[in-house]
Amino acid sequence: MRKKVTVVGAGNVGANCALRIAGKELADVVLVDVVEGVPQGKGLDILESGPVEGYDVMVTGANSYEPTADSDIVIITAGFPRKPGMSRDDLLLANYEIVKSATEQVVKYSPNAILILVTNPLDAMCWVAQQVSKFSRNRVIGMAGVLDTARYRTFIAMELGVSVENITALVLGGHGDTMVPIVRLTTVGGIPITELLPQERIDALVQRTRDGGAEIVKYLKTGSAYYAPSAAAVEMAESILKDKKKVLPCAALLEGEYGYDGLYVGVPCKLGSNGIEKVYEVKLEEAEKAQLDKSAAAVKELIEVLKQKAGM
Numbered sequence: 001m002r003k004k005v006t007v008v009g010a011g012n013v014g015a016n017c018a019l020r021i022a023g024k025e026l027a028d029v030v031l032v033d034v035v036e037g038v039p040q041g042k043g044l045d046i047l048e049s050g051p052v053e054g055y056d057v058m059v060t061g062a063n064s065y066e067p068t069a070d071s072d073i074v075i076i077t078a079g080f081p082r083k084p085g086m087s088r089d090d091l092l093l094a095n096y097e098i099v100k101s102a103t104e105q106v107v108k109y110s111p112n113a114i115l116i117l118v119t120n121p122l123d124a125m126c127w128v129a130q131q132v133s134k135f136s137r138n139r140v141i142g143m144a145g146v147l148d149t150a151r152y153r154t155f156i157a158m159e160l161g162v163s164v165e166n167i168t169a170l171v172l173g174g175h176g177d178t179m180v181p182i183v184r185l186t187t188v189g190g191i192p193i194t195e196l197l198p199q200e201r202i203d204a205l206v207q208r209t210r211d212g213g214a215e216i217v218k219y220l221k222t223g224s225a226y227y228a229p230s231a232a233a234v235e236m237a238e239s240i241l242k243d244k245k246k247v248l249p250c251a252a253l254l255e256g257e258y259g260y261d262g263l264y265v266g267v268p269c270k271l272g273s274n275g276i277e278k279v280y281e282v283k284l285e286e287a288e289k290a291q292l293d294k295s296a297a298a299v300k301e302l303i304e305v306l307k308q309k310a311g312m
């Protein structure tokens with residue numbers, strides 16, 4: 001039977017996720033949004049691209065969750081994007097309400113689905129979805145590390161004038177200003193980046209990566225990035241749908257790994273048909289672990305706010 005993916009939120013990220021999933025013929029797609037007509041119109045528009053592009057899957061849109069029943073994967077993109085001057089954390093309480101209600105509906109109709117969260121602030125929204133769904137941690141996964149790593153790889157490739165395909169890198173931690181690109185494990189065609197660039201250039205690329213989301217917000221003014229984010233979310237969905245077992249940085253609920261418990265933090269995970277099939281614990285140097293601690297503490301602070309203000 002054909003796979004089914006629901007994308008909640010038919011805005012910039014959601015619609016591009018739907019388009020990419022259809023384009024790769026990964027699954028039938030149901031787009032859901034609260035705005036009447038938008039998911040229906042965008043769904044039909046994507047469907048009508050099929051004859052030209054040469055894909056053949058069903059794409060529909062709805063304002064309710066009945067049509068989403070028995071989805072294999074649900075990608076949650078519903079919620080406000082930030083505007084210039086805002087941090088992702090400023091979206092916490094507004095997007096909490098949205099993610100909570102969307103998750104309740106999703107779970108009702110697709111109790112066996114794997115959830116991929118995109119809505120910001122990402123790590124806190126993963127926690128909300130996991131608390132509400134009560135799904136085991138392998139089935140509630142956050143998209144951030146694939147995007148952050150993609151940006152880091154892009155900037156390195158631009159700096160060195162080499163193919164982005166040659167850059168292997170890993171970004172750990174929460175999807176915020178404290179994310180942790182691991183320079184020590186960054187290679188260019190197998191060569192450590194530390195042998196190719198002076199420290200101050202590396203530091204600048206790391207900082208640009210940390211500011212990567214804000215850089216796009218500054219250009220766009222009305223919202224945030226969506227082409228690279230949708231590509232990243234769909235890479236994760238593809239690995240799950242095709243049981244590819246790719247090792248990708250994902251926000252995962254840690255249960256003691258890296259010394260954290262009950263927190264979503266970006267770490268390398270194996271993604272297969274059961275969702276997160278393994279969390280990899282990379283040996284970190286002291287300074288790297290200190291940075292990761294700082295990043296995890298920032299995520300924890302948001303969870304505390306949710307516990308206090310929203311009674312989660």
Ligand SMILES: NC(=O)c1ccc[n+]([C@@H]2O[C@H](COP(=O)([O-])OP(=O)(O)OC[C@H]3O[C@@H](n4cnc5c(N)ncnc54)[C@H](O)[C@@H]3O)[C@@H](O)[C@H]2O)c1
Nearest residue numbers: 009010011012013033034078079080081118119120143229
């Ligand atoms: N994790 C990441 O790396 C990452 C990357 C990009 C964007 N984001 C986040 O993804 C979210 C969406 O970004 P966007 O650019 O697509 O925004 P957008 O404004 O284009 O789209 C959001 C959509 O959500 C819909 N929506 C609102 N409440 C809803 C609900 N209860 N049910 C269903 N749909 C609802 C809106 O109507 C809108 O169509 C933002 O929170 C943004 O910060 C995260």
Ligand SMILES: O=C(O)C[C@H](O)C(=O)O
Nearest residue numbers: 082088120213214224225
């Ligand atoms: O920066 C944002 O607000 C959106 C997203 O998290 C991103 O990194 O592009």
